[in-house]
Amino acid sequence: MAHEDDPLEHERATWQPSSGLAVEVRDPVQNPGLPPHRHRVTDEDPAAMKRAVRTVYTLFYLSVAASIWAIAAYMLFPIEDGSLLSVRQNNLFVGLGIALALLAIGIGAIHWSKAIMSDKEFIEPRHATRGRDTTRMAALHAFEDANEESGFGRRAMVRNSLIAALVASVLPGLTLFRGLAPQDVDPVEALSHTMWKKGMRLARDPEGVPIRASEVTLGSAFHVIPEALADLDHSEGYLEEKAKAIVLLMRLLPDQLVPGENKMEWTYDGIVAYSKVCTHVGCPVALYEQQTHHLLCPCHQSQFDVSRGAAVIFGPAARPLPQLPITVDDEGYLVAQSDFTEPVGPSFWERH
Numbered sequence: 001m002a003h004e005d006d007p008l009e010h011e012r013a014t015w016q017p018s019s020g021l022a023v024e025v026r027d028p029v030q031n032p033g034l035p036p037h038r039h040r041v042t043d044e045d046p047a048a049m050k051r052a053v054r055t056v057y058t059l060f061y062l063s064v065a066a067s068i069w070a071i072a073a074y075m076l077f078p079i080e081d082g083s084l085l086s087v088r089q090n091n092l093f094v095g096l097g098i099a100l101a102l103l104a105i106g107i108g109a110i111h112w113s114k115a116i117m118s119d120k121e122f123i124e125p126r127h128a129t130r131g132r133d134t135t136r137m138a139a140l141h142a143f144e145d146a147n148e149e150s151g152f153g154r155r156a157m158v159r160n161s162l163i164a165a166l167v168a169s170v171l172p173g174l175t176l177f178r179g180l181a182p183q184d185v186d187p188v189e190a191l192s193h194t195m196w197k198k199g200m201r202l203a204r205d206p207e208g209v210p211i212r213a214s215e216v217t218l219g220s221a222f223h224v225i226p227e228a229l230a231d232l233d234h235s236e237g238y239l240e241e242k243a244k245a246i247v248l249l250m251r252l253l254p255d256q257l258v259p260g261e262n263k264m265e266w267t268y269d270g271i272v273a274y275s276k277v278c279t280h281v282g283c284p285v286a287l288y289e290q291q292t293h294h295l296l297c298p299c300h301q302s303q304f305d306v307s308r309g310a311a312v313i314f315g316p317a318a319r320p321l322p323q324l325p326i327t328v329d330d331e332g333y334l335v336a337q338s339d340f341t342e343p344v345g346p347s348f349w350e351r352h
């Protein structure tokens with residue numbers, strides 16, 4: 001392009017330094033232009049185009065089949081209590097189905113764009129970004145052109161198979177939600193009761209060693225399980241029982257427990273026990289800040305004030321952590337006075 005035709009080129013070529021000395025500036029990078037267009041096999045051979053179309057919709061239907069397989073595998077290889085092998089088989093076959101479903105959609109879409117969609121090179125001139133009517137019309141035409149050139153509206157077989165594949169690909173994910181609420185268990189009932197009962201000793205997690213009140217020093221926090229939990233083996237629902245009954249034990253000065261906000265009759269000499277299961281969506285509340293007496297749930301940053309009955313002071317949790325009523329037995333060991341008096345865990349379990 002001649003300098004006179006392009007103001008920018010002209011300006012570059014005639015630029016003068018402040019000394020007034022005219023300098024000829026040569027453009028260091030030449031525009032290489034577009035390489036010669038190479039036609040694809042599918043552009044020149046209608047039979048090849050047909051083969052490509054067949055391949056694409058076969059891949060999309062393969063994706064549908066893989067999604068169905070993932071759902072079937074979820075039922076054919078159920079997770080059985082305490083069986084690690086069943087967990088592995090379930091994850092392997094469901095995962096293979098989901099992976100194949102997504103892979104087939106991806107390969108099909110790439111093949112569609114490379115072999116079937118228009119292969120023309122074109123230059124799109126830049127223009128000002130203004131929201132005028134003409135711009136909107138141009139956008140509309142661009143969509144219409146894309147529809148025409150991709151064949152999305154025309155090639156019903158490819159389009160419908162892609163839509164079917166995309167819809168089917170989300171079904172395995174939805175199926176997995178069923179595992180959150182097993183049919184033979186009422187979740188409200190299951191979370192309303194834990195292993196704690198009158199006289200059950202509080203024990204260290206995971207050793208199962210009972211805790212004396214004298215061992216709980218000021219400012220300390222213990223992760224606690226019911227002593228009887230250690231007697232269960234893993235095939236007897238050990239993890240399920242532990243997940244519900246797990247407790248945090250802390251000692252404050254008795255006068256740091258705000259009267260009226262704590263059930264003082266459920267504490268022992270400043271020692272308090274609260275469920276470790278967050279009342280938001282059930283993560284383990286694990287971080288205790290002994291200066292402020294705050295418990296933090298790391299999942300979504302809910303904070304609970306232990307000095308005020310584990311009331312929520314920040315975050316999405318909707319209610320305080322349930323308190324476990326405790327006292328000591330004749331030998332000085334900490335024991336439960338009863339089970340929790342309300343369901344542990346997320347608040348929505350309480351809602352029928």
Ligand code: FES
Binds near residue numbers: 281298300317
């Ligand atoms: S689970 Fe604890 S804040 Fe969300």
